[in-house]
Amino acid sequence: MQLPEAIAEYLEAVRFERGASANTVRAYEVDLAALAEFSRERGVESVDDLDLALLRDWLWALTEAGLAKATVARRAAAARGFTAWLERRDLVPADVGARLQSPRSRRPLPRVLAAEPLGGLFDELGAAAAEGEPVAVRDAAMVELLYAAGLRVAELVGLDLGSIDRGARTVRVLGKGGKERVVPYGLPAARALDRWIDGGRPALLRAAMVRTADGGATPRVEAALFLGARGARIDQRVVRRLVERLLAELPGSGPSGPHAFRHTAATHLLDGGADLRSVQEFLGHASLGTTQIYTHVSAERLREGYRTAHPRA
Incomplete structure (x- = not known):
């Protein structure tokens, strides 16, 4: 299955099976579109060709581009969710993103009003x-x-x-x-x-x-x-x-x-x-x-x- 087609099906599953909000679905869509574009530029257009090395290269490129740690961590989480879904649907033999790690961002304390x-x-x-x-x-x-x-x-x-x-x-x-x-x-x-x-x-x-x-x-x-x-x-x-x-x-x-x-x-x-x-x-x-x-x-x-x-x- 081609990546864009698989991503579209995954977003439908997130929307209807998990009941995610429109904002959550939109965030996944943006993150996974970025992954698909990165993969296409490297000649990877099918879910069968996704691997851990490609995913790590993507996160490294995001970091080098100056994206915040929280943004990189969110995109890594989106990728892990997607690859886990691919395995559950038997679209790939293994979950290639299971060992994908992302930078830990220190979560700022929320503002509290006196x-x-x-x-x-x-x-x-x-x-x-x-x-x-x-x-x-x-x-x-x-x-x-x-x-x-x-x-x-x-x-x-x-x-x-x-x-x-x-x-x-x-x-x-x-x-x-x-x-x-x-x-x-x-x-x-x-x-x-x-x-x-x-x-x-x-x-x-x-x-x-x-x-x-x-x-x-x-x-x-x-x-x-x-x-x-x-x-x-x-x-x-x-x-x-x-x-x-x-x-x-x-x-x-x-x-x-x-x-x-x-x-x-x-x-x-x-x-x-x-x-x-x-x-x-x-x-x-x-x-x-x-x-x-x-x-x-x-x-x-x-x-x-x-x-x-x-x-x-």
């Missing part, structure tokens, strides 16, 4: 929402829920009205790989959601209808919890721009995207005494090892507090 400036941020959002402007009401509810439930941005924008149980104060989330979990949220988030669902969301829809009457496009009235200005499901890019703007003025280094609220929620839970397994379920991590990064964050915060406050530090 409680005091975070509280100030929520106060500002709440004050703006109290004036009743629909977008301000929506923004306050989104940010409260990002932190309260530790959601990924894709999970947030994928929520429907039916995902929220207002009585139980829980949200039903569809996470990576199509895995569903139910996550609790607190009273501040509940108040912000009530204000959005009962007032802000209907007002935003009415405004979208008015724009339609003035000659705009007809809004798609749907079950989405959070809506954009035109009445359709909000786009991830809108949420990212909002969060980046909000976090730009807060102290701390590191990425300023929506994931900062997820990192912060997990770290605050551990700081407050939650056990690692509970935090794993809260975040929807498939592996406990993924959750353990937050134990390093908590330990680093403890060390920093010790260095700052202990008389004999």
Whole structure:
């Protein structure tokens, strides 16, 4: 089988059999297209001709081209997944990528927001929402829920009205790989959601209808919890721009995207005494090892507090 054909079949398997997200499938597609191009340039166009030496040469070329260790490691993982699938499908006699190693990248500690400036941020959002402007009401509810439930941005924008149980104060989330979990949220988030669902969301829809009457496009009235200005499901890019703007003025280094609220929620839970397994379920991590990064964050915060406050530090 030719490499491009095999890669296309593998991507279909990743999409439908593993239930991977569109972003994950796209990342695999880009990585494996790079492998196919590298192989073609060296006269290898069939899966039968793939070997470990070629894969190692590819990773070496990526490193020499200046790609980050994390990128090279991701592409190596994509190649290993592909060659393992080839063997499972009996398209090749052996998994040539089983012994393919990739550079270990030191995983940076995620950004965690301190409680005091975070509280100030929520106060500002709440004050703006109290004036009743629909977008301000929506923004306050989104940010409260990002932190309260530790959601990924894709999970947030994928929520429907039916995902929220207002009585139980829980949200039903569809996470990576199509895995569903139910996550609790607190009273501040509940108040912000009530204000959005009962007032802000209907007002935003009415405004979208008015724009339609003035000659705009007809809004798609749907079950989405959070809506954009035109009445359709909000786009991830809108949420990212909002969060980046909000976090730009807060102290701390590191990425300023929506994931900062997820990192912060997990770290605050551990700081407050939650056990690692509970935090794993809260975040929807498939592996406990993924959750353990937050134990390093908590330990680093403890060390920093010790260095700052202990008389004999």
